[in-house]
Amino acid sequence: MNQDYIIPEAWSIVEEGFDKERVKSSESLFSIGNGAMGQRANFEETYSGPTFQGSYIAGVYYPDKTRVGWWKNGYPEYFAKVLNAPNWIGVDVGINGEKLDLNKCSAIRNFRRELNMKEGWYHRTFEAVLQNGTEIRVDVRRFLSLEYDELGVIMYEVTPLNRDAKISFTPYVDAGITNEDTNWDEKFWEPLETRHSEKEAFVVSRTFKTHFHVATYMHNTLFRNGEEIASVPVSEKAGDDRISLSYEISVAKGEKAGLQKFGGYTASMNHPQDKLVHAAQEVIGKAVEEGYDRLLEIQKKSWAEIWDMADITIEGDIKAQQGIRFNIFQLNQTYLGKDARLNIGPKGFTGEKYGGSTYWDTEAYCLPFYMVTKNQEVARNLLSYRYNQLDKAIENAEKLGFSHGAALYPMVTMNGEECHNEWEITFEEIHRNGAIAYAIYNYHRYTGDYSYIPEKGLEVLIGIARFWAQRATFSTAKNKYVILGVTGPNEYENNVNNNWYTNYVAKWCLEYAAEQVEEVKKHYVSDFSRIAAKTGIEHTEAAQWKAVGEAMYFPYSETHGVYLQQDGFLDKELIRVSDLDPAQRPLNQKWSWDRILRSPYIKQADVLQGFYFFEDHFTGEELEKHFDFYEPFTVHESSLSPCVHSIQAARLDRMEQAYAFYLRTSRLDLDDYNREVKEGCHITSMAGTWMSIVEGFGGMRVREDVLHFSPKIPEQWKAYSFKINFRGQLLSIHVKASGTEFELDGNTPVPVVINGRKTEVHPGTPVTV
Template structure:
């Protein structure tokens, strides 16, 4: 079921543009939401979309991926094995600030007389652009232009190009460029006590000042977190230009006057002079951040100086050229092109793709936080979202980044082994939420009990290897992950002696967090079976094809061949719940015995339910936060018949609240598959507009990166009908009514495949690489460069729906719609 999806802003405020999210007019009421939407980031460094002048502001945050503080988790009543230490990403020094004064009047939106306002997230070039004209109290008009980027080429650099032009009169101008550090590490109000999704508000100081320097036009600061001991150095430097002849008359009051200073928590570069009408004062501000667990303060400061030196050498023009080259490469590999009578569709789809890049592009040795680097919600933690919702996009468009994410999970393996011992299990148990590899979830019922994180990682590993053919990574790193995750399942589960002799897994929580600590969760059992099977398959292959490597690996893991056979036996004996009377798969062993929640008569103000009802109330009912059985049908589609998929979808669709942003995209994919085209387009629209229309009412806290990945999936796996089960690459496309064309590219086994869909024809074109075999509606097609293959599409979608226009559901009244 779907709650009401808000309308997008009207076109006179939010114009339709295939490459921009543009805002025409200043709206103070939506500042927090716009700060998230207009974030620029590169996966390592993220600058929220707050204004350079520093106000008005809701959360003026800057984040560095993997830079966190720890804190003791306090329980009213504790128990053995509970997570002991929380982790929260730190709001680091704010270096965006550029304050402007004309006639001693500060430029502050909401306080000055605006003549025009335009701001745009330029998704083609990877910049945030703004142009404002304001009028001073004395009637002088001033144009302020800025362009902001966080470099994809230079991971530690960001830059702001700011230009101030007096349009019709001379005036004294002061520009103050600042860097400021909030030692508490959190911006804004609230601790998240009433909403577990929000970040913790630290008590006391987080960052300890270590070094501060000022010379020329440069300020550099260094800090260290008090508990986690992580080092941070950051700095700013400047290039200043005034147009016109290069002599003292450039500024009427004589030479430009400059000053620089640095303190423990702040630094500032000021310059001032009297500018003539028509003159443009240009300030290019360079920002650099470096972090490190082992590096000392002076080394980190040195790295900042190197980065700033590089930025000065290139100038803003050079950094922008690099940025455009990186963006061109991204769009060449990853763009989804939509043509039809819904003009906003292209714009909205690209917004989601752009934020996927911003969350992952230079994450490198770090994971991908649930909010990317757009907000502090969820503490900056890495969840299973990365493997199930983001890795498919990376695997098929940026396999190098996908590999880095899996390498990051391999680096966490020792801590996952430690966690398994803490919960009295063998093998490894990956943390439900983490930054450093340790479990940081304080609520075990909906956290630690979600053991399926192990199988999710194994599934992402298998998909990556099948799509890339990267068996070297599989053998050298992936096999170790598979062995330790399979060991956990074998130890956690058991054979039922007095019953069916099947292998059961009890006391776990599946993806649906409204149903916790259950027996035989269908999703968990099926994914664990896949994990066990794949582990057995890989080790059997390594033993046969690389016996020396197998011996070394077995010795390191303490692995006996009989253990591999036990994995295979458990997989084949796995219990799969099924209800013959209803013809559906129960979500778990007891789910169908519970009372059905009355969703149609639940007040809209009570959603999300977790903020209005005690967990025990939710656990006693058939009510679902997010797709669970339906997700299993997507990931392991070959394990279900078409009839089972239809019955399962229909049953669980009525029970799913939409309280999770992870649900709509999966429901869209399966709705397409079972022929419920109207629901499919509605769910896809909900996923696509999750942030632009603020579907969940919480975009102020950051972008829903997993839903952005789900948007890609709902198009590629939904509309194009792409499936990759068992290493076969199959398409069953159906273009929605009103879509004239859809095209995208996938990277498979090093080859680049372009899929081009018209209402009645699919064209498969190999852009580069070796010949590739795919299937169109079960027909094998062998593709070679320069020889596109066209095939008719035998079924079409007849439901009229749009990604960007509200369509009332005739089956539900406004009062009952959720």
Template sequence: MRDYIKKDPWNIIEEGFDPALNRISESIFSIGNGRMGQRANFEEKYSGSSLRGSYVAGVYYPDKTRVGWWKNGYPEYFAKVLNATNWIGIHVNIEGEELDLASAKVTNFKRVLNMQEGLLQRSFVATLPSGKQIEVQSTRFTSIVDCDNAVIRYAVRALNFSGKLSFVPLLDLNVVNQDSNYDEQFWVEISRTAAQCSAAITGETKKTAFHVACAFKLAMEHDGDDVSYTISPFSQDKLVGNTVNFTIEQGQTVSLIKYVAVISSLYADKATIQTTAEASAAAAYSKGYATMLKEQRAAWAKKWAECDITIEGDVAAQQAIRFNILQMNQTYTGEDERLNIGPKGFTGEKYGGVTYWDTEAYCLPFYLKTADPQVARQLLIYRYKHLGRAIENATKLGFKHGAALYPMVTINGEECHNEWEITFEEIHRNGAMSFAIYNYINHTGDVDYLAEYGLEVLIAISRFWRQRVQWSERRKGYVMLGVTGPNEYENNVNNNWYTNLLAQWTLNYTRECLALVKESNPVRYTEIAEKTHLGGHEDELSIWADVAAKIVLPRDNQTGVFIQHDGFMDKELLPMTAIPQGEYPIHKHWSWDRILRSCYIKQADVLQGIYTFEANYDKETLKRNFDFYEPLTVHESSLSPCIHSILASSLGYEELAYKFYLRTARLDLDDYNHDTDDGLHITSMAGTWMAVVEGFGGVRVREGGLQLNPSLPKQWQAYSFRITFRKSLLKITVKPDVICIENESDVGIELAVYGQAHNVLGRQVLRLPR
């Protein structure tokens, strides 16, 4: 755990430059706008340790899988979100010396991520080997108003000299990915051009043939006496830019403003993509820095007005939750159904940057409650559009009749995960897809989604579950063999409780939805039945009902807990406190064989299921299972602490709830697992938001109705959060003696607080005692 980020309610602040922490900071201070993202690399040349990263949404490369190719059904590639053109580069030369923070003496270094406005700011004083000193101040942002644009304002002040200085703004396509299998470069240059105060370059990805064009337009500013600039364009293999030469006087400040456009072939015709990017950069230049900054501030103010969480009396917790909310909004905006949410977002390359089940299980609740319903709907449509590929994935594994297995990892609907125990066995992801449909409809009331998209997905997933189980004569029930649950520290187990539970629920829910659509929209029902050949090969609905009724859900008669999987109770059930402190995390100290034979749980498994279907269990059942599994859980998945925090809140375990909240909230800011350097844990950040709103706030949606059961951690004086529900925007404030519910919309709402019904009219404030 590291503690070098200064505590501040609205800013992420690093003071002093430590090269050993630079890659961590590059992740933490990342910026993005849903269409593109950029790690906090330096604009100027830096020869020290750095993970350069500029990422473009939806652009990927199918890197050849190096293991498993001999297994039938095994993915042929692992999809990588690519490091694309470096558009931030502004090299600086002072009297023949290159500015490089790895060789210069750096003082007064400060890096700030202004979360309120979505700005990355940096300042420092550099003393070059010659003794010359400059002060640098830079500000950059990716616009959330003009999503193809970014802008950098880079200012240099001469502190102890007068002399010649050069800015070299550039676009560099000569980029690599850190984790490519064969150290391959994935980009081929298509075209480039450079002119005075402008440049552009277009690259094409190998194999997938995506085009990405980058362009810039420059403006110069200075204070004091007039400055004469000579600007020379340059163009060479995979590199274009300008060299801006001028003479600077001691005490004078000269600034370069770099207006950038980054456009992919998802949004522009390949034949004209470079001219489109040039026009976009020129439009940003015409708008001007001041206007772009003003619009950026206004757009972020609007976002924060819909989703901010305030915490009084705990700056560390306040800073952390806003950081998490910021990154969620920088990663996904819901404007394009072709895009989704990678575990690292736009902050790093690990996991390929593609979509996991995390989206449905963790991210969807955030967008359901903080954005227009269309944003969450787009996430579901993304999966619907990939249904054909999900059916293909299942067919490769031997499933028939339109059964679908959604991929564990994907960017285009095709499975591309390269670990067999996950690719073939972690099939609970199918349940996350089906529950997401229910979750969306339950929150929004958009029942029409079923007939339009959802029912086809549910039918295909139900067919998978029906074929994946088999009848056990010995147990007189349906069993599911050879699976891996959310707890990846146990592979190839039988009857994972969580997986079987999701299968049971999906089969029942699909039958309910079929009946609903048949009654409400018989024409569409007939279309779907014909399209999917429903009942064409067996009495599917009756069989689904039979499987759901008789599927094995292991339970221990002695303790009354749900058994994680067959054989779990045969293990030596020692609490995690028995593990010596020096052996954490166990995945870095123990052999995989030892981990698999142990009782230790990587992340919530049974408790994940109880969280998902909490309404079906009484408090005693929750307590019994939580008290049993929590001491065995090592939380070496970033997705685990938030679920435990929510359940601990439900049980009144206030200290545990707060402990797990802070762990998940500051996971990246404090580099808790020593892995922030390769990118942030974006989907875990959604879980952090859940820990506040669903945990401490006690927010639940039951049968289409909103319920609140707030608690107040003793470390906090008060807190508030905003949620959107059925067109009502509510600000909920929890204090020691009062709960305040402010309806900030014109739409009234009925809700329950501690089980008591209340009606809150539009623009009304309801105050209730705690």
């Protein structure tokens, strides 16, 4: 049974009542971030119960030594992981000599926490009875500034309710941190320097091996009843990697004692190593100058600007509305596109699973969201991330025996090197190369910006095409090229031959790369000369790629009239998911891997992933036949699965099914469908939730430089609205059962095709269809 404790609200997620069993899950759900750093919603004060402490700095990683039972040539030697960063949020709180710990309180009442997505802050309140009999009310607000992305802010207030109290606040910074998912229980941080004064503390540390230097800092201010008072510590403790400063405030019953804590990180990614403390002092100076109230107002304004472009409104369905906003909010907390060195980890800043590394999810699912809701430079930065790692992709291919500049992008990476060590994924899930190429195509198709291809993209396409040309094998028996020993998007099948999706995306890559070689050679002569000199491309290569693509083999069943997921798929016992005992789900937690591999069950869209990417290559009737064949065997045990099925169900006018898939993808974490949210949220699949509305229900496509829409609305909704940033023009779409209104905020008319009918939308003149 799914969890249901998150209270549905349009602009917030809310938890009421304290439950120790929910702590880790809530730490994930209520996480906060600003693109540069993020943290789980851990309590600031001591908590001795089960908890998963997590703070993270974007781009700072450690090469955790690989741990496998049987080493195979080509395995990576390490798994690069985003590190659990030093903890700056900690505040030990004492009341009349007893340390506050919700795991040990005699009673807890009116516990409530809220993540306000509209304004970008996390708030927690509760009343507690301590073992010494003192009753208190606690009010804590925390946010990570978007404007000053090295700054976090905490306001922690305690009010004694039944007696006078001596309140002690002991804020600290602690660099003695480890990762829960470390393979060898290694320490990742080496302390270098500590400094402190009455109100401030700094711990400078660096990562072993990768040598990222980080200054973790705090600045403290005390308040009584909202008025600032002297902040003089009664004691100080400074170790090699931890500094704490203790303050005391005596307050009468009903009076409020407060601690304002500014904290965060300055890192050597952005500052000289010997200037990190100075940089932190500058951040503190800005924070003190602005003050808490002004910083909060700036935060609200920053989020208002994001929501003005990215928001999707849904009328008549509060859970659906909360779901899409939660997804959009988490995506923007994770990545804002300011830095081409960064990317989008599957867990973002909400947990350590998957090491915080980059997967093909970015190109396949996240890119459309950022193309449409940001300026095009943000999406271009995501493409540049892969271009900047092209040399490493070529090295990865060389390790597996490929040559002549063939490039295999890693399944998992932080710096371009492969970090995944399961052979069936590392060596076989090679379709990831297709997503990298498709993202280049998709970016040009949507933005109209072809300049990326001659400047950077063609080099990537050449490397990928060379890989596919070498990876394909000519079968004399079939008189076709085949691709053997692969894992498709459905990771419940390994080491199969001729996975249809892999073969199809390989064919497309080969032909698309050949086309772009000819285009750049003809129209961008100087760029092509530079690329030819760098890559050594031969004049016959493009023709060879086309020949391989044209002769690619695709398994097909005449009996069923469908492309087969791979050779031998029909040899399986084709029992539908609906006939499985629900107690056997999820399969990866209940079945042996041997049993999964022998079953027909599909973890996520595989053949249907190809029908999503290349839908214009197939008719609606073909989609329907393949959807009806494969969806009944799909268990949707990947977070990336429901969105693709929602989009395709909407295209087939199966709105109940499309809505059910939408609700699952939008509330995957809020309702914990996969029973694993305590490990972190599924960030990259959240972009699929946005796709489910805009591409699914809204039917938005770009064909031949023109926006197309085929709006539909679930019967559970009264209306929904979204915006499209298309080539510098802002188009607002409002869909109701009675019709759809299009409104343009721009300077020139935008041609659109609505349900097959061509029209134009002019600035200031809404069009209703």
